[in-house]
Amino acid sequence: MTARKTPETLRSARWFAPDDLRGFGHRSRMMQMGYAPKDWVGRPVIAILNTWSDINPCHAHFKQRVDDVKRGVLQAGGFPVELPGISLAEQYVKPTTMLYRNMLAMDVEELLRSHPVDGVVLMGGCDKTTPALLLGATSAGLPAIYLPAGPMLRGNWKGRILGSGSDAWKYWDERRAGTITDADWLNMEAGIARSHGTCMTMGTASTMTAIAEAIGMTLPGASSIPAPDANHVRMSAECGRRIVEMVWEDLTPGRIQTREAFLNGIAVAMAMGCSTNAIIHLIAQARRAGQEIGLDDFEAASRKVPVIANVRPSGDTYLMEDFFYAGGLPALMTRIRDHLHLDAMTVSGRTLGENIAGAEVYNDDVIRGVDNPIYAEGALAVLKGNLAPDGCVIKPSACDPRYLKHTGPALVFDDYPSMKAAIDDENLDVTADHILILRNAGPQGGPGMPEWGMLPIPRKLVKQGVRDMLRLSDARMSGTSYGACILHVSPESYIGGPLALVKTGDMISVNVAERTISLDVPDEELERRRAAWVRPEPRFERGYGWMFTRHIKQAHEGCDFDFLETSFGAPTGEPAIY
Template identity: 75%
Template sequence: MPDEPAATRPAQLEATEAPDSAQPRRKDPSEFRSARWFGPADLRSFGHRSRAMQMGYAPEEWTGKPVIAIVNTWSDLQPCHAHFKTRVDDVKRGILMAGGFPVELPAISVSESFVKPTTMMYRNMLAMETEELLRSHPVDGAVLMGGCDKSTPGLLLGATSMDIPAIYLPAGPMLRGNWQGKVLGSGSDSWKYWDELRAGKITDQDWLGVEGGIARSYGTCMTMGTASTMTAIAEAAGMVLPGGSSIPAADSGHIRLASESGRRIVEMVREDLTPRRIQTRAAFGNAIAVAMAMGCSTNAIIHLIAMARRAGHDVGLDDFERYSRRVPVIGNVRPSGNQYLMEDFFYAGGIKGLMGRIREHLDLSCLTVTGRTLGENIEGAKVFNDDVIRTTANPIYGEGSLAVLKGNLAPDGCVIKPAAMDQRFLKHSGPAVVFDDYPSMKKAVEDESWDVTADHVMVLRNAGPQGGPGMPEWGMLPMPKKLLKEGHRDMLRISDARMSGTSYGACVLHVAPESYVGGPLALLRNGDTVAVDVDARSISMDVPEEELARRRAAWKQPEPRFERGYGWVFTKHIQQANEGCDFDFLRTEFGAPVPEPAIY
């Protein structure tokens, strides 16, 4: 960063280690991790070599070469990754060109579109699977193929814990949607036109047209949802090749990115360039700054906290709040922006262009997967449309994308997305209408005789990490049909759930501790006054402490959500939203070494 007086320098997450400035020593092939499997002249390695030959490989294909795992999250029920079935061949081509030996290792696809009750239940399963795939197989490095919401953090969590050289290949956003000459954006326009249908403004035939036109290619949501948020974060943290996080999935440049990622990972193995060398504390500061500037998904907070802590850095809500006050939203992409989509963002200069415009908020000395610094990667970056990627002097919103609120309703914090809501609710108080489950809330909002106004505060509880179960994306509570027909399109809504990054509205999310474990949200009752002040970063319920104590004494925890299997493990070990929703038994305790498997 340029020299500045300490009083004016943006708050940074200080690096716990400086990136290597000297050229690292290149590994000798005898030091490759895979050599432990294939190298020794003993019976066990005979078995490894003979089974490789059983598959048609010759010793010349692996001897002295890095073995590269391609962790592929393709499946027949993962539309965001539909192109991965063939894109994996492009990765293999790059690995072979660079003198490596590629092996494909499939992993759970965590499809946001189809997986129930929520993909958040399975992010940590993907993380565990990735870590164990890499640990248990004879591999020296990995290309991680993901993109759909939870696949990015899941893959990176596992690769970080394993800490062998790894590079992330994002799926890329899909093409713009289209209906009757209108440009459609994933999620955002789904909610918009669903409300218009419920209000009687469009027909069922119109709705069918939206349904068929909103997703017209493979790739992730083309709004600034969780998918594009997390791939941008991965690049800002140094784990993606420069500009790679914003290339559309259907663009031929994405094929070239796949091949280049394959070539680069081979060199990373020889350089022993591992995730923990890249993912310093300062690198996660860069990720937070970029997220705030892009108009990021609220889910960024949960995933980024988990990712940073896996890398050994105790990043938390206070770090997000510091950046939120300093870094404005300059990415004019829905839902925080009012017009453009990720395809427009890419053509306007993409993530490199955006980072170039907030360079004063970045630590440009951070090392990346290129072996160069972030500053070197974005040198000369240009912006070609000043309305899509604004300047910091002309932002979409004057502060960051997210705001962290605290108070007696959320002592451990909650989050709201100020840039994507009706601004009159930035400071609001009103009587609560409380729901203990989603079905009862869903029934109420369809009742046109319900005595509710736009000044009420809708509350859904028992929707958090344990209560949901899995913290589903229920946080954009549907507007009451009665209010829609009156012309209202927003109201204050509070929950311990998450919401899609493509969602919008005055939705307070991730209330911690969650109600299912006895957080204060569990004590709220119908008619209690709830107050939110985004500028003051406060959220509270106007209930005397003595009354809260009486309610707390009478509270009983709901019935267990699971009694067996993965669900039981999840609810027993999942941490709260402000801690990143990782499993408690996967904590790294600030970088403890990972044991390698014994090979007998």
């Protein structure tokens, strides 16, 4: 058992305790800001890493919530200091926030390493902020607790419940088909997002906060509290109180994030009907923690853990607000407890089993039993074959079952603009049996692997009533999306992966039950095409993008930078002082 910290062994004491010239400088500058020695002497200094910004609606309430966290820190005898992190608003950052996930992770790691802090409360929620904050905090090695932003309230239009993302895609196709009016569309824009908070469907935001709780990095029940709910204010203060005790306990991410913890995260993701993005982020998080997690672990869980959260897009009706009031994540975990490592430690100082003891399900239709699932297997399936030697991903729980076994001709697009132009051409030579392909959209090719994988259904087919078809890409898709989309093809086409060799008209076969995907072209022909392939021009020639393209790893490896993985220098658990 790790010995408790004492005031003189606090990391911050290295800055403030020494009776020397540097200590004088540190103390005098704190006093310049109006603080007195009793504010920091013998107290843990707690960083509150806030990803609020004026242009991030998911985190709009963080400007106030940070004060609640500070209140909790002060109540527990700590000294709170707010540090700003990059905000990464999913809706606005182009070409994709995924390009900047690792930048935020580096920002977090270096902020914590370079400042006189003993522990940190991480404030995030919008899609990439959860994995980025945890990546950085894991590498920094200080006691850390994650405070999720929480989902927004249900959307509403003409008395109908709207879910962010999922209903946008659904009704956009209806507008393209001419079944709803421009006025209807405008009213949806006003009604689909009615409060601050993250997407209230089971998109990437709610997926990743659920995983954060499952791996032990949030307090029990924190991941699904609606952002406007008073419970969220109380949870914010509780995070502030708890992080102070975690510092005294020296309860670091390294003591929490074991392989078993990440397997818990995978099991919960499958049961939740998770976003496909979960695979990339969780693999990256595990490897930062020195745990080898890969596609095979997801595939194993997919065969055992059914989808039991009846939340869109995998479910029919309910949203995250309903999930929370049905008992939230602790209640769901009681129903898959046979698939969990209940002795895994969490930030609460208790095991996962202790955290969920006594949790109840209050609505059996929102959180189903394993004998009455939404989908009999896990939310995601990993396919492999000559088109994706390192794997690709599909979300079978959210697509038309008839495409789970399908052979059809390819219709290939080399870039997003040409695809977008062709899709609305009513003379496009396409049928519902075609497999739409968008390539050069992976980690390097996108750049940054944008959420372009849910290719629009061609307008001519939409007007014929088609609402799903197979789509294939090395891009990602929003966790709020649905449909027969095969994503994360690895290796990506931009670096010469097999997807780069596909031609329009080639036959492609998919069999989800057997977990296979194949390009039905002779090997000799593929070799001829490979010899003729020319690599596209570089996406960047300077700055962060230049570094990104030279060091980003492929989708099946988590898209981390090669120089940030634990194998390139394991975190010591005690950051160095610069």
